[in-house]
Amino acid sequence: MPTHAPTVADLNEKALLARIFPRLGAPKALLGPGDDAAIVAAPDGRTVISIDTLVQDADFRLSWPSGYRTSGFDVGWKCAAQNLSDINAMGAVATSLVVSLTLPGSTEVAWVEDLADGLAAAIHVLGASGCSVVGGDLGRGREVVVTAAVTGSLEGRAPVLRSGARPGDVVAVAGVLGRAAGGLAVLESSEDYASLHSDPSTENQVLLELAAAQCRPRPPLARGPEAAAAGATAMLDISDGLVRDAGRIAAASGVAVELDPAALARHAEPLQAAASRLGADALDWVLGGGEDHGLLAAFPAGTALPEGFERLGTVHDGAGVTVGGEAPRVAGWDHFAG
Amino acid sequence: MPTHAPTVADLNEKALLARIFPRLGAPKALLGPGDDAAIVAAPDGRTVISIDTLVQDADFRLSWPSGYRTSGFDVGWKCAAQNLSDINAMGAVATSLVVSLTLPGSTEVAWVEDLADGLAAAIHVLGASGCSVVGGDLGRGREVVVTAAVTGSLEGRAPVLRSGARPGDVVAVAGVLGRAAGGLAVLESSEDYASLHSDPSTENQVLLELAAAQCRPRPPLARGPEAAAAGATAMLDISDGLVRDAGRIAAASGVAVELDPAALARHAEPLQAAASRLGADALDWVLGGGEDHGLLAAFPAGTALPEGFERLGTVHDGAGVTVGGEAPRVAGWDHFAG
Numbered sequence: 257m258p259t260h261a262p263t264v265a266d267l268n269e270k271a272l273l274a275r276i277f278p279r280l281g282a283p284k285a286l287l288g289p290g291d292d293a294a295i296v297a298a299p300d301g302r303t304v305i306s307i308d309t310l311v312q313d314a315d316f317r318l319s320w321p322s323g324y325r326t327s328g329f330d331v332g333w334k335c336a337a338q339n340l341s342d343i344n345a346m347g348a349v350a351t352s353l354v355v356s357l358t359l360p361g362s363t364e365v366a367w368v369e370d371l372a373d374g375l376a377a378a379i380h381v382l383g384a385s386g387c388s389v390v391g392g393d394l395g396r397g398r399e400v401v402v403t404a405a406v407t408g409s410l411e412g413r414a415p416v417l418r419s420g421a422r423p424g425d426v427v428a429v430a431g432v433l434g435r436a437a438g439g440l441a442v443l444e445s446s447e448d449y450a451s452l453h454s455d456p457s458t459e460n461q462v463l464l465e466l467a468a469a470q471c472r473p474r475p476p477l478a479r480g481p482e483a484a485a486a487g488a489t490a491m492l493d494i495s496d497g498l499v500r501d502a503g504r505i506a507a508a509s510g511v512a513v514e515l516d517p518a519a520l521a522r523h524a525e526p527l528q529a530a531a532s533r534l535g536a537d538a539l540d541w542v543l544g545g546g547e548d549h550g551l552l553a554a555f556p557a558g559t560a561l562p563e564g565f566e567r568l569g570t571v572h573d574g575a576g577v578t579v580g581g582e583a584p585r586v587a588g589w590d591h592f593a594g
Numbered sequence: 595m596p597t598h599a600p601t602v603a604d605l606n607e608k609a610l611l612a613r614i615f616p617r618l619g620a621p622k623a624l625l626g627p628g629d630d631a632a633i634v635a636a637p638d639g640r641t642v643i644s645i646d647t648l649v650q651d652a653d654f655r656l657s658w659p660s661g662y663r664t665s666g667f668d669v670g671w672k673c674a675a676q677n678l679s680d681i682n683a684m685g686a687v688a689t690s691l692v693v694s695l696t697l698p699g700s701t702e703v704a705w706v707e708d709l710a711d712g713l714a715a716a717i718h719v720l721g722a723s724g725c726s727v728v729g730g731d732l733g734r735g736r737e738v739v740v741t742a743a744v745t746g747s748l749e750g751r752a753p754v755l756r757s758g759a760r761p762g763d764v765v766a767v768a769g770v771l772g773r774a775a776g777g778l779a780v781l782e783s784s785e786d787y788a789s790l791h792s793d794p795s796t797e798n799q800v801l802l803e804l805a806a807a808q809c810r811p812r813p814p815l816a817r818g819p820e821a822a823a824a825g826a827t828a829m830l831d832i833s834d835g836l837v838r839d840a841g842r843i844a845a846a847s848g849v850a851v852e853l854d855p856a857a858l859a860r861h862a863e864p865l866q867a868a869a870s871r872l873g874a875d876a877l878d879w880v881l882g883g884g885e886d887h888g889l890l891a892a893f894p895a896g897t898a899l900p901e902g903f904e905r906l907g908t909v910h911d912g913a914g915v916t917v918g919g920e921a922p923r924v925a926g927w928d929h930f931a932g
Contacts, residue, residue, distance in 0.1 A: 286640055290846075291755050292683035292830050293644035293746065298636030302624055305728065306631035307692040307743055311735040345630035354645040356741045390643065397649040399736050403694045405645055405743030408631065417629050492630050508628075 264368060265361030269394050275365060276392075279372035284388040285352055294390035296352040296407050303351075304408035304415070306342035310335050312400040316471075320443040323450055328367040330471040332374025335402045338495065340384050341475035341549035343408030345493040347416040347484025350387035350477075353379075355404045358397035371402070374472075382477045413484050421490035421509035421554035425571035430479040430551040430564045432469065433498060433523045434538060437545020439470025441534045462530045475549035482562040483553045491553040496546040499584045502569075502577045505554065512574030519568045520579065543579070544586035602706060603699030607732050613703060614730075617710035622726040623690055632728035634690040634745050641689075642746035642753070644680035648673050650738040654809075658781040661788055666705040668809040670712025673740045676833065678722050679813035679887035681746030683831040685754040685822025688725035688815075691717070693742045696735035709740070712810075720815045751822050759828035759847035759892035763909040768817040768889040768902045770807065771836060771861045772876060775883020777808025779872045800868045813887035820900040821891045829891040834884040837922045840907075840915045843892065850912030857906045858917065881917070882924035 264272055277289060287295035296303070312318060316326050316334070336353060343350045355375065359368065379387050386409075421427075442463045443449070449467070452460045475493060483491055490509055494501045502513045520542055527538035554571055555561060577584055602610055615627060625633035634641070650656060654664050654672070674691060681688045693713065697706065717725050724747075759765075780801045781787070787805070790798045813831060821829055828847055832839045840851045858880055865876035892909055893899060915922055 287753060287755070291753075291757075292680045293642045293686070293744075295684075295748070295753060296641045296643055298639050298641045301636050301639060303634045303636045303641040303745060304631045305634055305690065305692055305743070305745060307694045307729060307731050307741070309694040309696060309731050309733050309739075309741065311696050311733050311739075313736070314734045342630045346633075348631070352643065354643055354743055356645045356647040358647055358649050358739055391645060393645050393647050393741075395647050395649050396652045397737060397739060398651070401647075401649075401696055401735060401739045401741075403645070403647065403731075403739075403741040405643070405692055406631075407641060407643060407745075410633075415625060415629075415633060417625070419629075 262365040263361060264359050264363045264365060267365060272368065272394060275369055276372045279369060280376050280389045283390050284386060285390040289391050294352065294354065296390060298409065300410060300412045302410055304343055304346050304348045304410060305405060306339065307403065307405040308339050308342065309401060309403040322443050322445055322447050324443050324467060326471065328370030329374035329377070331400070331402055332371035333378040333472045335404050336375045336378035337382060337473045337475055338549060339404045339406035340382060340387065340477055341493040343406055344475060344477050344480030345491055345551060346408065347413055347480050347488070347491065348408035348410045349481055350384045350406055350408045352387060352390040352407045353404050354391040355389055355402065356393040358395050358401040360398060360400065361396055363400065382474060384477055416484045416488045416491040418490055418492050418505050418508035421505050421511050421571045423511055423571055423573045424557045425489055425554040426557055426559065426567055427513055427552065427554050427569040427571060428561050428565040429568045431476040432548050432550055434527055434541030434545045435466055435469035436473055436547035437541040438466035438527050438530055439468065441536050442467045443470060445534050459529060466530060469548065473547055473549050476551060476564055479551050479562065479564045483551065483565065486555065486562040487559055488553040488555055491551055493549045494546060494552050495549055497544045498552070499543050499577050499586060501552055505552065506576055512572040513569060513577045514572055514581070515569040515577065515579045517580040540586050543584055600703040601699060602697050602701045602703060605703060610703070610706065610732060613707055614710045617707060618714050618727045621728050622724060623728040627729045632690065632692065634728060636747065638748060638750045640748055642681055642684050642686045642748060643743060644677065645741065645743040646677050646680065647739060647741040660781050660783055660785050662781050662805060664809065666708030667712035669738070669740055670709035671716040671810045673742050674713045674716035675720060675811045675813055676887060677742045677744035678720060678725065678815055679831040681744055682813060682815050682818035683829055683889060684746065685751055685818050685826065685829065686746035686748045687819055688722045688744055688746045690725060690728040690745045691742050692729040693727055693740065694731040696733050696739040698736060698738065699734055701738065720812060722815055754822045754826045754829040756828055756830050756843050756846035759843050759849050759909045761849055761909055761911045762895045763827055763892040764895055764897065764905055765851055765890065765892050765907040765909060766899050766903040767906045769814040770886050770888055772865055772879030772883045773804055773807035774811055774885035775879040776804035776865050776868055777806065779874050780805045781808060783872050797867060804868060807886065811885055811887050814889060814902055817889050817900065817902045821889065821903065824893065824900040825897055826891040826893055829889055831887045832884060832890050833887055835882040836890070837881050837915050837924060839890055843890065844913060844915055850910040851907060851915045852910055852919070853907040853915065853917045855918040878924050881922055
């Protein structure tokens, strides 16, 4: 018997899977885990599919400058959340996740169990009630890499693409802006996470909430299908920053997107005290921060915006993104930019 | 401009994607790459789905003791092949792949382009004519990790699970046994790959073919749906070794599998000279080697075996796997076994 906390190197693949699957709940599928593949219902004859990966030290740190240690729960939650969000952004509802874990042998089994709990919790809390983990893969590597592919059902609706925005449309957002970016700043700062946690002042609470937004984002999963039903002409989830992702709608649709400074200021205002304490600017977080996985959508002028959506700007002839008629001051995130 | 060969650190994500997608051919999907998710047809209202990962230094080495350097083409081919095989093993035909690449910044762009070519070539050469790469994800990491999720269509058939084998059934195999294991032995050996390549003796040719079987396996993709149509009661693809995978059918079906020594010897015989040269035993390769991704299936007694299947044994009351009535001498591969 090992004298240290058990690690994945202490278990064979079958034993490790036996620790994981009971935590994921009953699979909601025609065939769940255990065979060469799973089988998921596709009632309208179409399956929406996407894939997304989290890599240690690129997408998250196991240990942050603030002293915060990323839990397996955080990684499982974030993996599920960002994948479910891609289905939401098509106006679809998620039907399954398949998850591949690449883990160093030194990873504690408890951390992996926690990851499974985080996957299951995100699916439950975010309201993806028709979705479950139906399969996976386990392997060894030098760093933690977690990949999930997600399927979804359009339930007979047309998908909402990035390319359908038309001049005159209203641009609206559902979900939060800039909070995950603020959380990244907290985790990367010289603030001591343990001290924040032990002193429940209001200001500290805000910082802790921002950190939680980075580690366990809450994409507004019900809003995508509702936006589709309300006639959204274009939609995506904001994963790389508002300006960058608005630019994607503009480019795909062949239009210009103008964002309203007053609306942006309303999103930045509650973050300003925290940003000042960290030497940052809240508007930069709102314009450039990704990973909140809010929805950015365009609706025909005069549409009653569905619940949860807030007007953020307008679509015009032209190209690119402007804020109050000016070029925005921040770009977004690129995995490979220098 | 960089003075070295361009690496992924020299390109942003969009520019790297622009190098990859043209090599993958036109997507065969209702919606291909470029939006938050793709949309794949599921004509019979069901989608088969699986996920599988290749990790540098765990599933392949970039540089082997024999001097062979794994190409991007090899990795792309193997990624596609092993994923397509999981769909085949259900009796389904593949309909799409989504691929996530985690790459060190130092990876040459040409290597990534070669990986895209390998994905496309495997899909084409292995005959997955209804399948294409419909989406993906790119990110940075310390080592190469390639994950694909694959979808498939059962075309109205029932899936062939691992659990349906019944006493009296015939066990049969389609595809090759032991060749990828032999190839692993070649690559890991002190043979000099360049010398093998420059001396076209018959014996060297065999070693080169084994290495190719390891780097670019050829699962028999047409055979899965044919086996399903012929009434296969159980089926899986041999990815972790014949004995281990036969044991999975035995366990899932609650039966014993007896493998015929004479049939196994016929698979080992053509490999024996190569095995002897490398100080190995060909029967070990046949019994314990995975990664050829042949199909192991059970059929009711008296079934005319479909083309490409060869009788390998029988199903009995009991548990476990025997060879000529004895316990087999090798087990198979476990990613986490010590």
